Amino acid sequence: MTRDRVLGLEAVLPNGDVVSSMHKLVKNNTGYDVRQFFVGAEGTLGIVTKAVMRLIPQPTSHEVALLSLPDYICVLKLLNAAESMSALSAFELMYGDYYCAVTQSNPDGRPIPDTSQYYVLIETMGYTPGADRSVFEAFLAKAYEDGLATEIVLANSDAQRQSLWAIRESVDIAVRALAPILTYDVSLEVADIDDYVLGIRSALERRFPGWRMIVNGHIGDNNIHIGITTGPDTKEHESEVNDIVYKPLAHLHGSMSAEHGIGTTKNGYLGISRSQEEIGLMRQIKHAIDPSNLLNRKVLFDDEAGGSGKDPRVTPEQFNG
Amino acid sequence: MTRDRVLGLEAVLPNGDVVSSMHKLVKNNTGYDVRQFFVGAEGTLGIVTKAVMRLIPQPTSHEVALLSLPDYICVLKLLNAAESMSALSAFELMYGDYYCAVTQSNPDGRPIPDTSQYYVLIETMGYTPGADRSVFEAFLAKAYEDGLATEIVLANSDAQRQSLWAIRESVDIAVRALAPILTYDVSLEVADIDDYVLGIRSALERRFPGWRMIVNGHIGDNNIHIGITTGPDTKEHESEVNDIVYKPLAHLHGSMSAEHGIGTTKNGYLGISRSQEEIGLMRQIKHAIDPSNLLNRKVLFDDEAGGSGKDPRVTPEQFNG
Numbered sequence: 088m089t090r091d092r093v094l095g096l097e098a099v100l101p102n103g104d105v106v107s108s109m110h111k112l113v114k115n116n117t118g119y120d121v122r123q124f125f126v127g128a129e130g131t132l133g134i135v136t137k138a139v140m141r142l143i144p145q146p147t148s149h150e151v152a153l154l155s156l157p158d159y160i161c162v163l164k165l166l167n168a169a170e171s172m173s174a175l176s177a178f179e180l181m182y183g184d185y186y187c188a189v190t191q192s193n194p195d196g197r198p199i200p201d202t203s204q205y206y207v208l209i210e211t212m213g214y215t216p217g218a219d220r221s222v223f224e225a226f227l228a229k230a231y232e233d234g235l236a237t238e239i240v241l242a243n244s245d246a247q248r249q250s251l252w253a254i255r256e257s258v259d260i261a262v263r264a265l266a267p268i269l270t271y272d273v274s275l276e277v278a279d280i281d282d283y284v285l286g287i288r289s290a291l292e293r294r295f296p297g298w299r300m301i302v303n304g305h306i307g308d309n310n311i312h313i314g315i316t317t318g319p320d321t322k323e324h325e326s327e328v329n330d331i332v333y334k335p336l337a338h339l340h341g342s343m344s345a346e347h348g349i350g351t352t353k354n355g356y357l358g359i360s361r362s363q364e365e366i367g368l369m370r371q372i373k374h375a376i377d378p379s380n381l382l383n384r385k386v387l388f389d390d391e392a393g394g395s396g397k398d399p400r401v402t403p404e405q406f407n408g
Numbered sequence: 409m410t411r412d413r414v415l416g417l418e419a420v421l422p423n424g425d426v427v428s429s430m431h432k433l434v435k436n437n438t439g440y441d442v443r444q445f446f447v448g449a450e451g452t453l454g455i456v457t458k459a460v461m462r463l464i465p466q467p468t469s470h471e472v473a474l475l476s477l478p479d480y481i482c483v484l485k486l487l488n489a490a491e492s493m494s495a496l497s498a499f500e501l502m503y504g505d506y507y508c509a510v511t512q513s514n515p516d517g518r519p520i521p522d523t524s525q526y527y528v529l530i531e532t533m534g535y536t537p538g539a540d541r542s543v544f545e546a547f548l549a550k551a552y553e554d555g556l557a558t559e560i561v562l563a564n565s566d567a568q569r570q571s572l573w574a575i576r577e578s579v580d581i582a583v584r585a586l587a588p589i590l591t592y593d594v595s596l597e598v599a600d601i602d603d604y605v606l607g608i609r610s611a612l613e614r615r616f617p618g619w620r621m622i623v624n625g626h627i628g629d630n631n632i633h634i635g636i637t638t639g640p641d642t643k644e645h646e647s648e649v650n651d652i653v654y655k656p657l658a659h660l661h662g663s664m665s666a667e668h669g670i671g672t673t674k675n676g677y678l679g680i681s682r683s684q685e686e687i688g689l690m691r692q693i694k695h696a697i698d699p700s701n702l703l704n705r706k707v708l709f710d711d712e713a714g715g716s717g718k719d720p721r722v723t724p725e726q727f728n729g
Contacts, residue, residue, distance in 0.1 A: 088435060090441070091412045100689070106683070106685040106686055106689050108686050110661065110663070111597055111661065112661075112666070113629040114630055114631045114663070115595060115665075115681070116663070116667055117663050117664065117665050117670055117682055118448070118686075119445070119449055119453075119689075120447065120448055121686050121689060121690070124689070126441065127437050127439070127441055128440055144492070147492075171465070171534075172535070172536070173494035173495040173534045173535070174494040213492075213494045214494070215492065215493070215543045215546075218542055218543045222539045225536075274436060276433070305435075307434075308434040308435045309432075309435055310434075310435045340430075340431065340433075342433050342438055343438065344437050345433070345435040345436065345437065346435050347437065357439060361429075361438055362427070362428045364426060364427040365427055367425070367427075368421070368425075368427050368440075368697075369442070371696050372445075372697075375696030376692060387439055
């Protein structure tokens, strides 16, 4: 998570105070974690004006492979095995629908046939090229022997590595292929992802004859991205599709925003991923730091209550003790 | 940092509300990071009653070596080189005074003579034993060739690994050897550590004839632990020694509590490591969540002002907007 790489920051509070917390230390347990008040708060508590990031040296080894897998159990087993590589830097799941959408414009350029339901791009980046290559090759060989992968393409040059990554990165091709499209960024426990995706697919199938869906994601971080079209009238069905995507997350304890935040469009769904007590606490914090609701007032909380003191959980008495 | 491994938690607020934030997701950007309100807050904002930790599988490779180094530049170069090992799990610096204090009771058991000023214990833990061993051996060989280490002991069995770790872990022996002792837990930028330690040593030398000091730490995390005695009257000099240790941290932008927190004994020094604006913000948060100052009122902030609303920066007007 990028938030874990933020060592320090500076922020301007709604009252104009500049809070300097420009620490450069990995360990610093001297009171509340001021950084994390602002990271992910979407500008509702202060405006971040500087940040100290923890960097790492440029890696000197780089290995990339693309695999097709017979089923989701194999995806889970492959992820488990991949996490044993200390230099693992990416584990990108692509469902067959995404892989087809991206590669259909150039079928001859497909490194692996488009007949599988599951594709994974795996990458390691480290500092010991010889050893990292050996570990990566041994990992791939074992995955194949164990029946986790049906086909494997291992990149042998920068050009090949880029070309495999291009499949994962060509979201724009997939989005154009399905346009008009609604996009989602959710996270849930890895073991639940496939059932969740299949559930959405069934719901779309029952409701929208012209539906298509693409799914890919960084599942080691619990995160998948979903694109859905119901046909030319997609926008009209947005609320209904939102419900199909978001509602199952409540009982799965998933998040309706893994990395993109809430902004002004998702705040109506915050209660799916956060308990009422969490939202109440957030409002208390918002109200304490920004009592006049000056900053990004339409963001995160909904307009009616957010930071304005209208939330019944937050009363002036509470603040005055 | 352990705080980065906390995926979720449950806490009881001062008003009795139970805030459930028991998420199991690595990525979850749905508003403020409720976990980090409570982690490191030392019970001043709520009582943590449950936590979800992100675990990793038990490693299957384990390599440990002890090195002596000619100077601090070599320590820095060695750390830089060690960080290229993806499986690096420990880089423990021990100054000569610490190494001597721990090994003096059993000089024959010293794996390396006690004539150096700098010792480092390095450990890797991974999942590819053969490759991890090769990488570790190559790293040590290069460190020796490059003149970073004068002597190296590489453990070849669990017993040997434990015996090298015992030197680092025998803080109790060192503490007994110097008792009565004052102990400190500070962090600062790695490049500054040696000048800082030498500065403290000089100050003690000038002031206290019977001084002794031991220093060790996890410097990859910026953290060193310091033990100081001025002789049998150490306790009487506590305030003076505190000043010697803490005051240089202000201009070095260090932390006077790397991992042990503030508690009730260090709150007078909080301003050395935190800006007035940071402390003001912390007080605002404390006052918003615990307006009656019910929880751990002597902890973190000093008694007079902490959370009681007496801090001039925090007025009821601010909270009422």
